[in-house]
Amino acid sequence: MEFRPLGRTSESIPEIGMGTWGMGGGMHADSSRDSEAVEALKLGLDLGMTHVDTAEMYGAGHSEEVVAKALEDWGKPVFVASKVSPSHFAYEDLLRSARQSLDRLERKQMDLYQLHWPNPRIPLTQTMKAMERLVRDGLVRYIGVSNFSVAQMREAQAALSKEEIVSNQAEYSPVDRGVEEEILPYCEREKLTLIAYSPLGQGRVVRGQGGPFKVLDEIAARLGKSRSQVGLNWLLQHESVVVIPKASDKQHVRENAGASGWSLSAKDSRAIDSAFQ
Numbered sequence: 001m002e003f004r005p006l007g008r009t010s011e012s013i014p015e016i017g018m019g020t021w022g023m024g025g026g027m028h029a030d031s032s033r034d035s036e037a038v039e040a041l042k043l044g045l046d047l048g049m050t051h052v053d054t055a056e057m058y059g060a061g062h063s064e065e066v067v068a069k070a071l072e073d074w075g076k077p078v079f080v081a082s083k084v085s086p087s088h089f090a091y092e093d094l095l096r097s098a099r100q101s102l103d104r105l106e107r108k109q110m111d112l113y114q115l116h117w118p119n120p121r122i123p124l125t126q127t128m129k130a131m132e133r134l135v136r137d138g139l140v141r142y143i144g145v146s147n148f149s150v151a152q153m154r155e156a157q158a159a160l161s162k163e164e165i166v167s168n169q170a171e172y173s174p175v176d177r178g179v180e181e182e183i184l185p186y187c188e189r190e191k192l193t194l195i196a197y198s199p200l201g202q203g204r205v206v207r208g209q210g211g212p213f214k215v216l217d218e219i220a221a222r223l224g225k226s227r228s229q230v231g232l233n234w235l236l237q238h239e240s241v242v243v244i245p246k247a248s249d250k251q252h253v254r255e256n257a258g259a260s261g262w263s264l265s266a267k268d269s270r271a272i273d274s275a276f277q
């Protein structure tokens with residue numbers, strides 16, 4: 001597994017991490033498929049996908065408990081990222097959310113704590129004061145945002161007095177390239193990590209038929225890779241990008257890990273680029 005720098009820090013994180021939306025339930029807790037999720041996450045860790053992304057919102061907190069279970073016997077380094085929901089951006093609410101996430105994760109510290117979506121109703125200065133308090137108290141190592149526009153990233157950074165925003169988690173896949181307009185260039189310029197969520201378009205990249213998908217299949221067949229591997233690797237051509245596909249199926253986990261450690265040729269990258277314009 002190849003690693004990339006996290007923002008401007010000296011930390012590095014794997015270029016392929018693991019998402020957990022749907023593990024431990026969707027909007028509500030559901031433990032019926034916990035063991036499948038735990039096994040998938042454990043396999044992913046073994047394959048080097050040691051950046052695990054969760055959120056207090058996922059499974060109403062139960063996703064964080066699933067992550068804790070997967071990490072129970074994992075004695076090696078891991079980068080655990082969670083997110084606070086916009087309704088908890090007020091100072092005391094945010095501190096409480098972080099403590100509750102840490103309890104569910106069974107950890108003393110989160111590596112990355114992200115504002116899940118912007119919330120224009122609560123001043124960012126208040127929210128960021130709480131984030132910096134968490135860093136000062138050693139409960140959080142790095143501060144990130146998610147679903148923030150460039151203007152909102154600038155505002156978020158300006159609201160911090162000492163710390164730096166290291167990342168923006170945003171949707172990015174061959175079938176959703178909105179970030180390429182402003183967010184990705186800004187992240188590259190400012191040396192922020194763009195954590196690409198739904199990098200397989202929630203499965204659409206793998207299931208899609210005809211047209212552009214034929215281009216992915218032709219390249220995959222020629223290189224002896226899967227379509228998902230080609231799709232994920234294509235996102236990684238940008239140095240500031242890391243990806244966090246979610247996979248509960250062990251075969252999917254193995255395939256996703258295999259998207260690291262090689263690079264598409266410039267010609268193949270261009271072919272995918274024009275196919276998915």
Ligand SMILES: NC(=O)c1ccc[n+]([C@@H]2O[C@H](COP(=O)([O-])OP(=O)(O)OC[C@H]3O[C@@H](n4cnc5c(N)ncnc54)[C@H](OP(=O)(O)O)[C@@H]3O)[C@@H](O)[C@H]2O)c1
Binds near residue numbers: 019054252256
């Ligand atoms: N910040 C945000 O607002 C936000 C929003 C959405 C997502 N996220 C994060 O990003 C993560 C990833 O996004 P996502 O879950 O929306 O979508 P995704 O990773 O693009 O796609 C997940 C779907 O693709 C399937 N899949 C995974 N690997 C595959 C492979 N190699 N071959 C075929 N199918 C494969 C999975 O099936 P199986 O599970 O059956 O393997 C699942 O149905 C989330 O889990 C979450 O952590 C963040």
